[in-house]
Amino acid sequence: MALWGVSVGLMLLSLQSLALASKNFWLIQQRVLQLREERILKEVSRQQQQLSQGPASLKWQPLQMGYIRQPLDHFNKREPITFGQRFWINEQYWQKPGGPVFLYIGGESALSQSSVLSGHHVELAQKYGALLVSLEHRFYGRSINLDGLQDKNLQFLSSQQALSDLVSFHHYVTQKYGLMSNNTWICFGGSYPGSLAAWFRLKFPHLVFAAVSSSAPVRAQLDFTGYNKVVAASLSNPVVGGSKECLAAVVKAFGAVDGLIRSRQLTKVARDFHSCGALEGDEDGFQALSNLADIFMGAVQYNDESVYWGAVDGLCDIMTNHTLGTPYDRLIVANKLFLNVMELPCTDNSYADLLEELRSTVVSGSNDFFRQWIFQTCTEFGYYQTCEDSECPFSQLINLTSSLEICKEVFGISPPSIQDAVSFTNDYYGADHPKASRVLFVNGDIDPWHVLSVLKNQSSSELAILIHGTAHCANMNPSMPGDPASLVQAREQISSQVADWLKLAGKMHQGS
Ligand SMILES: *[C@@H]1O[C@H](CO)[C@@H](O)[C@H](O)[C@H]1NC(C)=O
């Protein structure tokens, strides 16, 4: 099941991911992040080289990386435990002393230096002379204590605590640079951090003047059936290389796998799809199905990334190629190609292995986020990407009951309390009618997550842009020569909105 949704925020940082409970999606996401990071570092070193050959006044100012001490619990001042939270600062473009501050918010994965080096927000910082700062999310990356993943500590992992971390970080940066009220703060985030960006403005309007919220699933939902409806629509959308034939072939192929699993022909499924071990029981069959579905979900969600197997057009070429045999045979080929590209010998479909991994509280300090993010879905957001809707192309075995199982198995959290948590999140933040001001919601209509976001203008200052033909967080990536016109136009709209906000802030300042 996938609940991934993640967000990669781009840069990885944020990954923007979100989702899931089977491993392939997770691997896809890691791969996307890794490729992004490599592209960014290459581009950054090219720019730095250029600068180093130019006049001394343009010399590259080194970035700063550091940690601030945060209370583990912002809401209980008697709780003495603290943790170190990682941040980056890039002063390169800042027009001191009056220039604005652009805050890039981290999310459900490790953040990196690219959070202040690359992306559309960095292009905007260059244009508007902003100080760039970014903050890694608590409990992800290196912003976690060694015992942080233990159950007793996970209670301090929540969006409310994360917003309070942003408050402290705002204070820290303000002190460090002696900022005044005329240093206008604008925050940026994509995917879950896109929600945090909107919510930071909503709850702390005195600290941040405006927010750009990209691909943000601000409406929490337990049973996120809409995700796979968009996946189906994207697989049949010619704009991204899909077709009706492609979708029909995917439906047939998964129908065949579903039939094999229901009739307990698990040995055949394991062999045909290169399972690492035998499929022992329904749960492993469910994992096998979910892992196959992940290949398609990942292709849609990350369609704009250059992971060549991942794009919808490449998968659809295989799924519609009659010389490869029946749709089931073509799915075998697609899976094989996926394994090749990911350099995997086989797919790990063991539910027992998955549970063991999720229960592990060892902090490796690298990029682990699976346990933490699943915890946040169980306690705040739901977002279970089920396949119960008749338009879902995969298998109805991927249902809510099986998806919620993981919360119970790993954290002992029962389905009714997950539903309560989701309702609370929506009441607390206003779901997709947040009644904030000066927030720009940006989404792509290929992205399965867009259905949980704000897609229409809510008021004259709570605005929405829906980009035709782009996937998750595409607008946050650095501008590229081959970008579609709709994306180029959206970035221009975002830029002119930022300019308008800065103008307005300047006027309000003079008036006061
Ligand atoms: C910002 O405000 C401070 C105090 O209100 C003032 O001294 C300073 O000149 C202002 N800076 C700019 C760039 O407007």
Ligand SMILES: *[C@@H]1O[C@H](CO)[C@@H](O)[C@H](O)[C@H]1NC(C)=O
């Ligand atoms: C279909 O697959 C065959 C075998 O791999 C390949 O040679 C052929 O080029 C493919 N056809 C299309 C239209 O992609």
Ligand SMILES: *[C@@H]1O[C@H](CO)[C@@H](O)[C@H](O)[C@H]1NC(C)=O
């Ligand atoms: C959900 O799917 C599981 C198998 O994955 C099945 O055992 C269960 O009966 C299904 N539940 C419902 C409510 O359809």
Ligand SMILES: *[C@@H]1O[C@H](CO)[C@@H](O)[C@H](O)[C@H]1NC(C)=O
């Ligand atoms: C939303 O508001 C913006 C700015 O006022 C406007 O340019 C745009 O046309 C509006 N969009 C829709 C769909 O009404």
